[in-house]
Amino acid sequence: MIQQIYPTPDHPYEYELNKDIHFAAAHYIPHPDAGGCQEIHGHTYFANITIGGDQLDDSGFLINFQHIKKLIHKRFDHSLINEDRMFSSNQDVFPTTEVMAKVIWEIIQEHLNTLSHRPQCLQVFLRETPTSYCIYRPRGKRV
Numbered sequence: 001m002i003q004q005i006y007p008t009p010d011h012p013y014e015y016e017l018n019k020d021i022h023f024a025a026a027h028y029i030p031h032p033d034a035g036g037c038q039e040i041h042g043h044t045y046f047a048n049i050t051i052g053g054d055q056l057d058d059s060g061f062l063i064n065f066q067h068i069k070k071l072i073h074k075r076f077d078h079s080l081i082n083e084d085r086m087f088s089s090n091q092d093v094f095p096t097t098e099v100m101a102k103v104i105w106e107i108i109q110e111h112l113n114t115l116s117h118r119p120q121c122l123q124v125f126l127r128e129t130p131t132s133y134c135i136y137r138p139r140g141k142r143v
Contacts, residue, residue, distance in 0.1 A: 009122045013052035019068045021047045023077040027095040046127040053119035101126040101136035
């Protein structure tokens with residue numbers, strides 16, 4: 001795994017958890033401004049997911065690292081992202097790095113909302129290539 005220092009979101013929580021995940025996936029951006037990215041091509045994506053909270057669950061976790069990996073890796077690894085339900089049901093939304101970072105946040109936060117101790121996904125750092133990445137931090141969605 002790449003050793004990386006990530007930008008840290010400012011937050012008021014006692015606990016901050018970070019989980020690194022990588023997954024190999026293909027995509028294409030069906031828009032004229034995408035140039036060569038209009039063609040199907042692949043990446044080894046590298047994501048860092050930051051979760052914060054003040055309370056731990058009954059087992060002493062903010063969230064079990066395995067749950068985060070299952071939510072993202074199982075869904076996207078070795079897939080054509082454009083065929084994922086988030087994109088196949090909305091032809092006007094393209095799986096750019098920016099959109100993928102937000103989608104990953106939504107998937108994680110949807111799961112966190114089911115937990116009684118209410119942890120929050122604070123940011124998703126998504127690297128698409130060794131030289132290109134995006135960070136998604138939601139505004140006004142923290143509890």
